[in-house]
Amino acid sequence: MLRSLQQLVIIFLLILSLAALPKLITIQEDENRLVWNFEQLPVIYGDFISEISKGSLGTYQLGTQRREISEDIGSNFFTSLKIVLIGVGVSVGISLFFGIFISRFRLTKLFNFILNILSAIPDFILIILSMMLAVKIYKVTGVRIISLRSDAGALNLWFPTILVSLAPTLYMFKLVSVKYFQTSGEDFIKTAVAKGLSLNYINFQHVYKNVEPFIKAELIKVISLAIGNLFIVEYIMNVSGITKFIFQSNEVQPIAIGLFSMLIISGIVYLSVRLLLYLFKRGFIYE
Incomplete structure (x- = not known):
């Protein structure tokens, strides 16, 4: 049971880390190199858990509209x-x-x-x-x-x-x-x-x-x-x-x-x- 729980936690953190890559990587044009902002990870984890705890999946941008993910995810999922x-x-x-x-x-x-x-x-x-x-x-x-x-x-x-x-x-x-x-x-x-x-x-x-x-x-x-x-x-x-x-x-x-x-x-x-x-x-x- 404990091992399964550990695996779930690791999978959760890995998926959130993968989703956060666009936010973690910045380009310093003056030095022409990539910079990893790993200090943002705790904030990203916290924001995601906070949004889910409110009973909401959050929002996403569709063209010029801002839509609730929960409104569209059902049909797309199936x-x-x-x-x-x-x-x-x-x-x-x-x-x-x-x-x-x-x-x-x-x-x-x-x-x-x-x-x-x-x-x-x-x-x-x-x-x-x-x-x-x-x-x-x-x-x-x-x-x-x-x-x-x-x-x-x-x-x-x-x-x-x-x-x-x-x-x-x-x-x-x-x-x-x-x-x-x-x-x-x-x-x-x-x-x-x-x-x-x-x-x-x-x-x-x-x-x-x-x-x-x-x-x-x-x-x-x-x-x-x-x-x-x-x-x-x-x-x-x-x-x-x-x-x-x-x-x-x-x-x-x-x-x-x-x-x-x-x-x-x-x-x-x-x-x-x-x-x-x-x-x-x-x-x-x-x-």
């Missing part, structure tokens, strides 16, 4: 949460489906070949190329699949979700594929094959059980990849998500609230995927 949750869920689902359950088909080999090519391209370049392809499709067919308007609704939601899921899918599929082939060479799998058990039974009851711990262990990294892409996608595609409070302000309060919200989103996604894996195991895997 927009980012949906994008990351669906993106990570899709990446795990695709990796399990192609990496284990239909891994013996030629379609999976083609899918693996395509993903290996895409994995060699940086995430940022993949996102830009995907947007260029969407624009090209619109010019050729007249079908609009993306929108850069913040009020475009589903049109500005499903495509960002696909882009956010790219990096997690590439990483998770390669992990599952490697672990699948490693597990397939184990003696207990060879014994199950020799007994005449069906491949589907072996994949569900034996292979998945041995691959699942690696999926759980790497889930945090998968979510971090999705969060990293979320910053890029929401900024480039003008999505009204939680990163708006981080990009559109140099004040401590909105940046800190945005970063804390990202942490909460990561926790919700992690617990949700773990729950889905648990339900899948309870429903299809015999203990």
